[in-house]
Amino acid sequence: MSASLDKTLPKAYDPTAIEDRWAEYWVSEQLFDVSWKDAGAPFTILLPPPNVTGRLHMGHMLNQTEMDILTRWRRMCGHRALWVPGTDHAGIATQMMVERQLAEEKKTRQELGREAFIDRVWQWKQHYGGAILDQMKRLGASVDWSREYFTMDDDLSIAVKEAFVRLHEQGLIYRGAYIVNWCPRCQTAISDLEVVHEEQQGKLWEIRYEVVEDPGTYLTIATTRPETMLGDVAVAVHPDDERYRHLHGKRLRLPLVGREIPVVADAWVSPEFGTGAVKVTPAHDPNDFAIGQRHGLASINVMDETAHMNEAAGAYAGLDRYVARKRIVEELEAQGALVAVKDHVNSVGKCDRCKTVVEPRLSTQWFLKIQPLADKAIAAVEQGYIRFTPEQYRKTYDEWMRNIHDWCISRQLWWGHRIPAWHCRTCGQITVARDTPSVCSHCKSAEITQETDVLDTWFSSGLLPFTVFGWPRNPRDLETFYPTQLLVTGFDILFFWVARMIMFGCWFMSEVPMPDGSERTLKEAVPFREVYIHALVRDADRQKMSKTKGNVIDPIDIVKRYGTDAVRFTLAAMASPGTDIAFSEARTEGYRAFANKIWNAARFIFMNLERAAEAGIVVDPNSLETAPLSDTLEARWIASRLNTTAAEINRALGEYRFHEAANLVYQFFWGDFCDWYLEMVKLRLDFNDGVDQASLRAAIALLLHTFEAALRLLSPFMPFLTEELWHAFYDGKPPLKSIALTRYPQAVQVDTAVEGQMAQLQELIVNIRAARKDLGVEEKAAVPIRIRTDEQMQQFFTDATQMIERLARVSSVEFSVDALAGSGLRSTTHFDVQVIYEKQIDPAAERERLTKELARMEKEQANAERQLANESFLSKAPAQVVDGLRKRAAELVLLLEKTRRALDDLGGR
RNA sequence: GGGCGGUUAGCUCAGUUGGUUAGAGCGCCUGCCUUACAAGCAGGAUGUCGGGGGUUCGAGUCCCUCACUGCCCA
Numbered sequence: 001m002s003a004s005l006d007k008t009l010p011k012a013y014d015p016t017a018i019e020d021r022w023a024e025y026w027v028s029e030q031l032f033d034v035s036w037k038d039a040g041a042p043f044t045i046l047l048p049p050p051n052v053t054g055r056l057h058m059g060h061m062l063n064q065t066e067m068d069i070l071t072r073w074r075r076m077c078g079h080r081a082l083w084v085p086g087t088d089h090a091g092i093a094t095q096m097m098v099e100r101q102l103a104e105e106k107k108t109r110q111e112l113g114r115e116a117f118i119d120r121v122w123q124w125k126q127h128y129g130g131a132i133l134d135q136m137k138r139l140g141a142s143v144d145w146s147r148e149y150f151t152m153d154d155d156l157s158i159a160v161k162e163a164f165v166r167l168h169e170q171g172l173i174y175r176g177a178y179i180v181n182w183c184p185r186c187q188t189a190i191s192d193l194e195v196v197h198e199e200q201q202g203k204l205w206e207i208r209y210e211v212v213e214d215p216g217t218y219l220t221i222a223t224t225r226p227e228t229m230l231g232d233v234a235v236a237v238h239p240d241d242e243r244y245r246h247l248h249g250k251r252l253r254l255p256l257v258g259r260e261i262p263v264v265a266d267a268w269v270s271p272e273f274g275t276g277a278v279k280v281t282p283a284h285d286p287n288d289f290a291i292g293q294r295h296g297l298a299s300i301n302v303m304d305e306t307a308h309m310n311e312a313a314g315a316y317a318g319l320d321r322y323v324a325r326k327r328i329v330e331e332l333e334a335q336g337a338l339v340a341v342k343d344h345v346n347s348v349g350k351c352d353r354c355k356t357v358v359e360p361r362l363s364t365q366w367f368l369k370i371q372p373l374a375d376k377a378i379a380a381v382e383q384g385y386i387r388f389t390p391e392q393y394r395k396t397y398d399e400w401m402r403n404i405h406d407w408c409i410s411r412q413l414w415w416g417h418r419i420p421a422w423h424c425r426t427c428g429q430i431t432v433a434r435d436t437p438s439v440c441s442h443c444k445s446a447e448i449t450q451e452t453d454v455l456d457t458w459f460s461s462g463l464l465p466f467t468v469f470g471w472p473r474n475p476r477d478l479e480t481f482y483p484t485q486l487l488v489t490g491f492d493i494l495f496f497w498v499a500r501m502i503m504f505g506c507w508f509m510s511e512v513p514m515p516d517g518s519e520r521t522l523k524e525a526v527p528f529r530e531v532y533i534h535a536l537v538r539d540a541d542r543q544k545m546s547k548t549k550g551n552v553i554d555p556i557d558i559v560k561r562y563g564t565d566a567v568r569f570t571l572a573a574m575a576s577p578g579t580d581i582a583f584s585e586a587r588t589e590g591y592r593a594f595a596n597k598i599w600n601a602a603r604f605i606f607m608n609l610e611r612a613a614e615a616g617i618v619v620d621p622n623s624l625e626t627a628p629l630s631d632t633l634e635a636r637w638i639a640s641r642l643n644t645t646a647a648e649i650n651r652a653l654g655e656y657r658f659h660e661a662a663n664l665v666y667q668f669f670w671g672d673f674c675d676w677y678l679e680m681v682k683l684r685l686d687f688n689d690g691v692d693q694a695s696l697r698a699a700i701a702l703l704l705h706t707f708e709a710a711l712r713l714l715s716p717f718m719p720f721l722t723e724e725l726w727h728a729f730y731d732g733k734p735p736l737k738s739i740a741l742t743r744y745p746q747a748v749q750v751d752t753a754v755e756g757q758m759a760q761l762q763e764l765i766v767n768i769r770a771a772r773k774d775l776g777v778e779e780k781a782a783v784p785i786r787i788r789t790d791e792q793m794q795q796f797f798t799d800a801t802q803m804i805e806r807l808a809r810v811s812s813v814e815f816s817v818d819a820l821a822g823s824g825l826r827s828t829t830h831f832d833v834q835v836i837y838e839k840q841i842d843p844a845a846e847r848e849r850l851t852k853e854l855a856r857m858e859k860e861q862a863n864a865e866r867q868l869a870n871e872s873f874l875s876k877a878p879a880q881v882v883d884g885l886r887k888r889a890a891e892l893v894l895l896l897e898k899t900r901r902a903l904d905d906l907g908g909r
Numbered sequence: 910g911g912g913c914g915g916u917u918a919g920c921u922c923a924g925u926u927g928g929u930u931a932g933a934g935c936g937c938c939u940g941c942c943u944u945a946c947a948a949g950c951a952g953g954a955u956g957u958c959g960g961g962g963g964u965u966c967g968a969g970u971c972c973c974u975c976a977c978u979g980c981c982c983a
Binding site for chain 1 (some may be wrong): 911912913914917920921922923925928929930933934935936939941943944945948949950951952953955965966967976979980981982983
């Protein structure tokens with residue numbers, strides 16, 4: 001791969017011209033593939049597998065940007081960085097997608113049959129399934145593509161089967177008839193997590209049931225779902241509720257149906273709700289089911305799997321549940337059984353996938369007894385083996401884990417991991433096995449058929465941290481890469497995925513011995529050591545992006561317009577832990593400008609390299625280590641700034657403070673490097689005859705050295721631009737295949753003295769510039785200045801005269817021992833400076849400025865004096881704080897005096 | 910109903926354990942095509958830190974309370 005650059009770059013940076021090329025290069029060169037044999041401390045991270053049905057959205061891009069920054073950074077810090085990509089088969093979503101496609105052909109999956117349908121899904125997957133990962137390649141994610149997986153791959157399917165069988169052997173998987181959340185549209189059971197609750201304006205119907213023993217007397221119940229009364233088997237009241245004590249044990253006649261049902265006393269009933277009496281329908285409500293269990297009641301299911309009334313509903317059979325409700329209410333009213341209808345806000349559960357109202361339904365399902373797994377998962381976090389950032393999620397996790405319910409893992413779908421259980425037609429027993437059995441393990445009958453249910457998709461994704469490394473068969477990768485170091489994900493799948501991985505990881509990996517054969521502790525069984533949870537990407541108005549609102553920002557679209565690096569940088573700079581990101585194009589525009597700035601800094605450097613070559617000075621970028629480096633003020637300063645910045649970025653990234661890291665590198669590159677260092681270095685780049693070639697060479701060497709290091713510093717954030725410039729820097733003959741394989745800058749040496757000096761020089765220059773503006777000096781005119789300062793500072797400024805002259809457009813510098821007076825004067829604690837310029841512009845404006853300044857300082861002084869007069873402050877505050885304030889107060893006295901005098905000189909107040 | 914956040918410049922947000930003058934980007938105003946960059950350079954304006962109370966020598970930061978607002982769980 002040759003960087004298409006000669007030393008003359010186009011004037012403006014055009015990301016589209018280079019990004020595709022590098023994206024392909026990184027993949028084809030397999031730069032980020034990692035083997036267990038490689039060296040370095042492992043940094044392993046798993047991509048949260050996107051759905052095969054998905055398209056890349058801003059959330060993915062944020063997630064991937066953060067992971068890529070961390071992975072590139074760790075890799076450059078010498079870690080063996082492995083980022084594993086893959087895709088999730090997404091049971092319901094994918095099946096829905098293909099069914100929709102079939103519907104367009106006027107076909108159903110039932111017509112096709114299970115096998116043909118699954119073939120069809122695979123075809124669909126081959127066609128459309130790779131979308132997000134392809135987009136990821138284009139965005140330059142530094143993942144190991146050789147390890148790409150799909151959750152329905154053979155080896156992963158074997159692992160899923162193994163996990164199921166083991167849990168079954170351990171007695172943790174059971175099958176039984178319980179109330180589950182049933183989606184009448186998807187026609188499958190779904191887990192608690194897949195139900196979203198919504199507040200809704202509904203009604204509370206009060207219906208009277210006649211007491212059988214005392215005809216003519218009634219008990220009035222309250223219900224939000226009158227249609228289920230057809231399946232009532234009892235009415236429950238609170239045992240202590242005096243109103244109904246006389247009815248305990250009595251029987252009631254169910255209206256419309258005529259069935260006699262008992263009154264039971266159950267403490268679950270809330271006397272305050274409705275009338276304090278509730279109907280009990282065990283087949284259609286989880287609480288009623290529990291009551292039914294406690295009181296030994298039967299269950300009458302009055303609906304089918306599509307939420308239409310069934311034969312048990314008698315005259316109402318065949319009606320949709322809501323039609324039946326209307327009909328039943330009407331008839332109750334006609335019979336005079338309807339006592340009241342009240343408005344009532346209730347919470348309705350809907351299917352997360354299709355938003356159909358979920359029907360609690362009694363059905364036979366497979367469950368995972370979760371408590372033993374949850375116990376380990378709680379311990380792992382409690383003992384600090386897994387750390388959450390931001391920390392508050394630890395509490396959320398804990399709360400959920402401690403109130404966990406058994407997990408319904410079966411789904412009535414065709415697309416997914418089919419449960420490895422076989423039903424025997426002869427003895428009715430179930431055989432659970434790793435390999436397809438030929439006979440029933442109980443009665444040896446050959447009359448067996450496999451369970452038709454598949455497993456919840458999250459069951460298989462929960463196993464990924466170890467199954468992607470070859471569990472249970474191939475120990476080598478597992479030994480090397482497990483546990484992974486980090487998980488980066490959104491809070492929306494904290495329970496779905498993160499919690500399940502922790503439970504499964506702690507459970508299954510505890511059984512896998514350590515590489516040295518010793519027993520694995522919980523600390524080593526966890527799937528990852530850290531979890532970083534990022535926020536939501538919203539639109540610029542802080543609105544959640546949604547298709548219905550039409551405010552979805554397509555990352556690819558933005559990338560096309562501003563370049564991948566600018567979009568990545570935007571996300572990173574806004575990714576403050578725990579805060580949602582209001583994605584703003586204005587920011588992206590700003591960071592595109594940043595990329596352009598760097599591009600032009602490179603142009604400047606390359607141009608000067610050529611000028612140098614023409615002047616006979618050749619500096620080889622490949623032998624900078626041995627080149628003598630400049631020792632001038634700006635050289636020592638920029639070297640120190642680079643080191644300081646590197647140290648701060650390393651710290652920030654270690655704490656997932658992406659916004660800090662991004663701002664630091666931005667500030668360094670634009671502020672320190674371009675605004676100051678490059679401007680100062682221009683002084684040295686004098687190619688006329690008679691200049692000191694050695695110092696010129698040294699200046700260029702340091703310039704190149706610093707620029708190259710700055711590119712490395714920026715590389716994890718802007719991989720494309722830095723890759724391009726880095727290759728150009730080495731004129732297409734780089735020492736390594738990619739900047740991504742170089743080392744990240746570390747803080748070797750920080751020179752606080754030179755940073756302090758430079759700060760003074762900068763303050764002087766800025767003050768001169770400001771004074772010039774006040775006086776209305778034309779931009780181009782060079783003017784004389786006068787400085788009053790102490791001896792040491794005078795020496796320093798004298799040495800820096802050239803810089804002052806160039807950066808502040810000064811014609812001459814004069815030092816004064818006497819106090820300065822007149823216009824164009826600026827005072828700081830360390831020096832006073834005056835711009836000598838005849839043309840007095842606006843004394844009124846100057847007076848206003850000084851008056852404001854004076855007021856500010858007076859206020860601050862009053863504050864300081866008050867504190868310093870305070871005995872308790874002096875005795876209780878730490879010495880350095882008191883000293884600091886004393887020093888500041890002294891400074892203020894001086895500054896105030898200077899400012900007052902300046903005001904007087906202007907003609908008083 | 911239970912829990913967790915948020916409220917700081919016109920906008921979007923930083924502000925680690927309380928400590929001297931509350932910051933950034935964008936936007937805004939003024940002047941500059943100063944030979945790397947007008948996607949630029951230089952200078953400038955802008956805050957009762959949501960209200961109230963408390964703790965403290967000292968509060969944007971800790972506690973209480975109210976208001977508004979977002980999210981999670983049931």
